[in-house]
Amino acid sequence: xxxxxxxxxxxxxxxxxxxxxxxxxxxxxxxxxxxxxxxxxxxxxxxxxxxxxxxxxxxxxxxxxxxxxxxxxxxxxxxxxxxxxxxxxxxxxxxxxxxxxxxxxxxxxxxxxxxxxxxxxxxxxxxxxxxxxxxxxxxxxxxxxxxxxxxxxxxxxxx
Amino acid sequence: xxxxxxxxxxxxxxxxxxxxxxxxxxxxxxxxxxxxxxxxxxxxxxxxxxxxxxxxxxxxxxxxxxxxxxxxxxxxxxxxxx
Numbered sequence: 001x002x003x004x005x006x007x008x009x010x011x012x013x014x015x016x017x018x019x020x021x022x023x024x025x026x027x028x029x030x031x032x033x034x035x036x037x038x039x040x041x042x043x044x045x046x047x048x049x050x051x052x053x054x055x056x057x058x059x060x061x062x063x064x065x066x067x068x069x070x071x072x073x074x075x076x077x078x079x080x081x082x083x084x085x086x087x088x089x090x091x092x093x094x095x096x097x098x099x100x101x102x103x104x105x106x107x108x109x110x111x112x113x114x115x116x117x118x119x120x121x122x123x124x125x126x127x128x129x130x131x132x133x134x135x136x137x138x139x140x141x142x143x144x145x146x147x148x149x150x151x152x153x154x155x156x157x158x159x
Numbered sequence: 160x161x162x163x164x165x166x167x168x169x170x171x172x173x174x175x176x177x178x179x180x181x182x183x184x185x186x187x188x189x190x191x192x193x194x195x196x197x198x199x200x201x202x203x204x205x206x207x208x209x210x211x212x213x214x215x216x217x218x219x220x221x222x223x224x225x226x227x228x229x230x231x232x233x234x235x236x237x238x239x240x241x
Contacts, residue, residue: 096232099229126221129221129226132211136208136212137229137230137234138237147162148161149194150161150240152194
């Protein structure tokens with residue numbers, strides 16, 4: 001789940017895809033596939049994506065990926081499985097994807113996953129708490145990296 | 160290796176010992192993590208940060224377990240070895 005989140009975010013921010021759920025002035029560097037112009041094969045995948053996110057048009061990252069229909073189909077299948085309810089439920093996974101996107105400073109991912117955690121029923125208090133954890137751990141990981149701290153649990157760390 | 164020397168727990172003044180004991184009991188461990196000792200370099204900073212972190216990690220609308228997962232995600236994305 002962290003992997004596909006990072007992959008989608010890298011492309012979406014890199015190609016400057018418009019945000020899906022916030023006002024956005026970003027102009028894509030490459031054209032996206034319009035749902036109305038999609039082939040039946042792409043249209044069928046777009047339908048699954050719209051159901052998954054409860055949206056009328058697929059998020060722009062998937063419209064970008066539709067430039068290569070075969071890639072869209074397989075990467076979408078992987079994304080759907082990565083976010084499926086298993087030992088972690090989908091909402092928890094969306095919350096983790098939000099944390100990953102905030103940490104990676106992905107405007108696109110923050111927009112998408114913040115919308116998803118709210119849509120799936122996360123309270124404002126829950127969102128606030130999650131972002132506080134993200135802030136605290138970005139604080140200590142930065143300090144640890146700056147000082148090149150060896151792990152506490154690494155037997156080779158010594159003292 | 161660390162670019163600063165990290166003091167051993169016994170080198171800290173008595174007023175910092177409570178902070179380190181609180182850390183041990185919070186994580187249910189029998190040693191003082193390096194990060195706690197680093198944060199106490201400036202105790203006024205470390206104690207305030209510690210309070211904000213414990214508040215952020217406490218059970219609330221999210222469970223502590225969910226919050227630890229989020230923390231792990233942050234560490235993974237930052238590729239933080241510590």
